[in-house]
Structures are given as structure tokens and as C-alpha cells.
Amino acid sequence: MVLGYTTASDYGGMGLGLAFVRELSDVYGWTCSLTDSETGGAQFEFSDVTKTAAAKNE
Numbered sequence: 001m002v003l004g005y006t007t008a009s010d011y012g013g014m015g016l017g018l019a020f021v022r023e024l025s026d027v028y029g030w031t032c033s034l035t036d037s038e039t040g041g042a043q044f045e046f047s048d049v050t051k052t053a054a055a056k057n058e
Contacts, residue, residue, distance in 0.1 A: 006015035
């Protein structure tokens with residue numbers, strides 16, 4: 001993955017979205033997979049996600 005690469009620069013894209021998803025999943029120890037959604041777009045699936053005690057009480 002090349003940080004800052006986008007095919008949507010004419011529409012405001014900066015090419016940072018996938019890099020952010022990778023960094024976020026690495027920091028929290030999550031596993032992230034990318035699949036096609038039922039409507040034809042991208043679907044990010046996160047696994048190995050553990051809720052904190054505070055989040056469980058919300």
C-alpha cells in the first residue's frame with residue numbers, strides 16, 4: 001500500500017483511508033479483512049475486538 005495514493009483526488013480523496021484502517025487495527029491488535037459488500041462496495045470486517053468494561057455498560 002502506498003500512503004497518499006488515490007484515484008479520487010479530483011473528488012477530495014487524499015489516499016489516507018486504508019492506511020488509517022491498517023494503523024488502527026495494528027494499534028488495537030484487531031484483525032481486519034476486506035470483502036465486497038452485498039451492495040457492491042467495500043466492507044471492512046474487524047475481528048479479535050474486545051470491549052472494555054466501560055463500553056459493555058453503555
